[in-house]
Amino acid sequence: MTTPTAHAFSPGGMIVREMEPLNLEMPFGSLDGFITPVELFFVRSHFAIPDIDMKTWRLKIEGEVETPFELTYDELREMEPHTIPVTLECAGNGRAFLTPQAKGAQWERGAVSNAEWTGVRLADVLRLAGVKASASEAIFEGADEGEIKEPPGPAGKIHYTRSMPLKKAKDDVLLAFKMNGEELTPAHGAPLRVIVPGWYGMASVKWLTRIIASDKPFNGYYQTIDYAYWERGTSAPTLIPITEMQVKAQIARPGFADAVRAGEMYQVTGAAWTTEAEITKVEISTDGGATWDDARLLREPVRNAWRLWEYDWQVPFKPGKATLMARATDSEGRTQPAKRDDDRGSYIVNHCLPIEVNVR
Amino acid sequence: MTTPTAHAFSPGGMIVREMEPLNLEMPFGSLDGFITPVELFFVRSHFAIPDIDMKTWRLKIEGEVETPFELTYDELREMEPHTIPVTLECAGNGRAFLTPQAKGAQWERGAVSNAEWTGVRLADVLRLAGVKASASEAIFEGADEGEIKEPPGPAGKIHYTRSMPLKKAKDDVLLAFKMNGEELTPAHGAPLRVIVPGWYGMASVKWLTRIIASDKPFNGYYQTIDYAYWERGTSAPTLIPITEMQVKAQIARPGFADAVRAGEMYQVTGAAWTTEAEITKVEISTDGGATWDDARLLREPVRNAWRLWEYDWQVPFKPGKATLMARATDSEGRTQPAKRDDDRGSYIVNHCLPIEVNVR
Numbered sequence: 001m002t003t004p005t006a007h008a009f010s011p012g013g014m015i016v017r018e019m020e021p022l023n024l025e026m027p028f029g030s031l032d033g034f035i036t037p038v039e040l041f042f043v044r045s046h047f048a049i050p051d052i053d054m055k056t057w058r059l060k061i062e063g064e065v066e067t068p069f070e071l072t073y074d075e076l077r078e079m080e081p082h083t084i085p086v087t088l089e090c091a092g093n094g095r096a097f098l099t100p101q102a103k104g105a106q107w108e109r110g111a112v113s114n115a116e117w118t119g120v121r122l123a124d125v126l127r128l129a130g131v132k133a134s135a136s137e138a139i140f141e142g143a144d145e146g147e148i149k150e151p152p153g154p155a156g157k158i159h160y161t162r163s164m165p166l167k168k169a170k171d172d173v174l175l176a177f178k179m180n181g182e183e184l185t186p187a188h189g190a191p192l193r194v195i196v197p198g199w200y201g202m203a204s205v206k207w208l209t210r211i212i213a214s215d216k217p218f219n220g221y222y223q224t225i226d227y228a229y230w231e232r233g234t235s236a237p238t239l240i241p242i243t244e245m246q247v248k249a250q251i252a253r254p255g256f257a258d259a260v261r262a263g264e265m266y267q268v269t270g271a272a273w274t275t276e277a278e279i280t281k282v283e284i285s286t287d288g289g290a291t292w293d294d295a296r297l298l299r300e301p302v303r304n305a306w307r308l309w310e311y312d313w314q315v316p317f318k319p320g321k322a323t324l325m326a327r328a329t330d331s332e333g334r335t336q337p338a339k340r341d342d343d344r345g346s347y348i349v350n351h352c353l354p355i356e357v358n359v360r
Numbered sequence: 361m362t363t364p365t366a367h368a369f370s371p372g373g374m375i376v377r378e379m380e381p382l383n384l385e386m387p388f389g390s391l392d393g394f395i396t397p398v399e400l401f402f403v404r405s406h407f408a409i410p411d412i413d414m415k416t417w418r419l420k421i422e423g424e425v426e427t428p429f430e431l432t433y434d435e436l437r438e439m440e441p442h443t444i445p446v447t448l449e450c451a452g453n454g455r456a457f458l459t460p461q462a463k464g465a466q467w468e469r470g471a472v473s474n475a476e477w478t479g480v481r482l483a484d485v486l487r488l489a490g491v492k493a494s495a496s497e498a499i500f501e502g503a504d505e506g507e508i509k510e511p512p513g514p515a516g517k518i519h520y521t522r523s524m525p526l527k528k529a530k531d532d533v534l535l536a537f538k539m540n541g542e543e544l545t546p547a548h549g550a551p552l553r554v555i556v557p558g559w560y561g562m563a564s565v566k567w568l569t570r571i572i573a574s575d576k577p578f579n580g581y582y583q584t585i586d587y588a589y590w591e592r593g594t595s596a597p598t599l600i601p602i603t604e605m606q607v608k609a610q611i612a613r614p615g616f617a618d619a620v621r622a623g624e625m626y627q628v629t630g631a632a633w634t635t636e637a638e639i640t641k642v643e644i645s646t647d648g649g650a651t652w653d654d655a656r657l658l659r660e661p662v663r664n665a666w667r668l669w670e671y672d673w674q675v676p677f678k679p680g681k682a683t684l685m686a687r688a689t690d691s692e693g694r695t696q697p698a699k700r701d702d703d704r705g706s707y708i709v710n711h712c713l714p715i716e717v718n719v720r
Contacts (some may be wrong), residue, residue, distance in 0.1 A: 151705055238580055
């Protein structure tokens with residue numbers, strides 16, 4: 001049995017999707033453990049990394065609260081810290097595989113990573129402010145700003161901003177200043193980043209400077225024109241902000257067009273994740289989806305973090321092509337769909353992705 | 361005193377903005393009375409005019425109602441009819457004057473017209489259905505359908521659809537089958553068109569076939585990606601569906617680059633309109649906005665219909681250029697702004713528009 005092991009932390013480095021603003025993809029074939037090292041964790045930015053002066057930096061809490069106030073960084077660090085592992089997946093992860101080509105950065109499989117985040121509970125900060133009963137959601141504003149060049153967008157500069165219902169905000173959301181035990185880096189949102197467990201990465205606002213409790217629905221650019229999808233009910237499609245990650249398994253190895261040796265036992269590896277549930281099954285097909293077999297799930301499940309899995313594949317003895325697919329199911333009974341839902345536009349790519357390899 | 365009078369109903373016909381779908385502009389220089397003749401009333405379509413079989417046509421009322429039901433055309437015509445004059449302005453009227461050029465049909469001044477509409481009160485139809493207390497808005501669906509080619513749009517075909525709060529729906533909205541006393545024509549939405557007094561034209565859904573009472577906010581394509589604008593509060597810009605028309609006066613004559621005779625008395629004419637209020641003042645500037653003088657308002661004001669006005673202009677004796685502007689004020693104290701608000705994108709063009717003419 002041959003197991004690929006020689007994947008170093010940075011096998012050739014991150015995949016550059018865009019330099020300005022900085023958008024870097026984890027080389028997903030290097031997946032090597034539950035925790036993604038900081039230097040391999042994908043980077044998604046909408047504007048340039050902001051220059052932040054820690055002498056003047058404050059976290060402001062305002063809007064529909066009894067006591068609007070500001071916290072200095074030192075005051076934040078004096079609050080009770082919590083550490084949780086959370087997987088973040090960019091809502092556009094997998095977009096490069098869509099045909100025809102979809103708008104946006106052409107992410108393959110590596111706009112997903114898993115880290116241990118340390119910070120204060122958003123609920124604790126909101127409790128200090130005393131959110132009014134009239135408030136229904138919280139808006140999070142980053143220090144990053146820039147212009148939307150393509151219509152329909154607001155005129156002039158805007159900050160990256162996102163809202164979520166207060167129910168979620170008061171539940172398990174973290175305001176993180178550490179990642180994998182190290183101080184947060186500028187690319188990952190230093191000094192403070194929202195971490196929203198179970199939601200796509202666009203909710204985990206980086207470079208956080210302001211939280212606004214609101215009694216009106218917030219329809220910001222990044223939850224209407226961008227990071228939204230169409231829901232079809234009995235009436236016409238209605239626009240919905242993207243929120244929760246959808247159940248998904250990804251094959252790390254082999255990669256696209258990899259060569260595998262005819263007749264060998266190949267260890268297929270990967271990760272699977274979902275929202276507010278546990279991954280209970282990962283199935284692998286090595287014949288393009290005709291038949292499926294269970295993969296082994298590794299370690300214990302951790303809510304809102306990915307679960308690694310492996311599968312021993314008896315590679316055919318006859319050289320040719322083989323198409324591998326992975327399919328995850330979670331404890332809520334949700335399974336990855338076989339086909340793409342076009343109403344999702346360029347987002348939420350979680351249908352089973354065929355990986356064709358060369359048997360030699 | 362020279363008064364232009366020889367403007368026939370169709371002085372050279374409608375201005376074609378698009379043939380498929382049909383988008384025709386009223387030649388606004390032909391403004392000749394309170395009521396716009398059907399053949400000069402602007403036509404705004406999003407998809408092809410639908411083929412409607414009156415044998416099978418029904419108006420369906422469903423969703424959050426006690427008694428979902430259908431009405432035949434004959435049943436509708438047996439209900440109590442009401443006639444009201446209503447001015448409709450396309451939310452993109454005046455777009456051609458924006459720089460840089462804005463997206464969409466390049467309407468000049470003629471995507472506005474005024475007609476007398478006859479139909480049944482939407483409130484009466486809703487009363488028959490018994491709208492539940494849980495419902496907050498009503499969705500209106502037209503028979504017209506097609507594909508949105510440009511992202512972000514839903515996949516496949518959609519119907520033209522728009523919603524409004526039930527408060528407005530139960531107030532003064534009409535379901536019209538006649539226009540200026542004649543049967544509604546296909547281009548204007550036959551057999552049945554929603555007429556929403558005081559709102560931009562996109563709310564007056566043509567070829568109506570379905571009304572859905574809803575207990576959730578409807579974020580359809582035509583009130584988010586299209587026909588929406590950005591509102592800036594204390595937080596980031598939030599997307600708002602376009603609804604009420606903004607106070608506006610338009611000069612009908614002279615037109616752009618018209619020649620006027622040096623030294624003559626020229627009768628400047630035009631119309632002014634607003635929402636849920638009356639036009640109380642129209643001012644004219646003949647020196648590019650430096651000084652203003654009151655125009656004469658004609659007839660009595662009619663709520664949610666335009667008001668015609670005229671102004672006697674002593675044309676300068678010296679040949680050259682002159683720049684005319686009109687500015688309306690309504691009974692709520694709202695006045696046309698001097699400058700464009702860029703957050704309105706390609707819509708709600710109601711800043712004072714300079715009309716430059718040649719004095720010869």
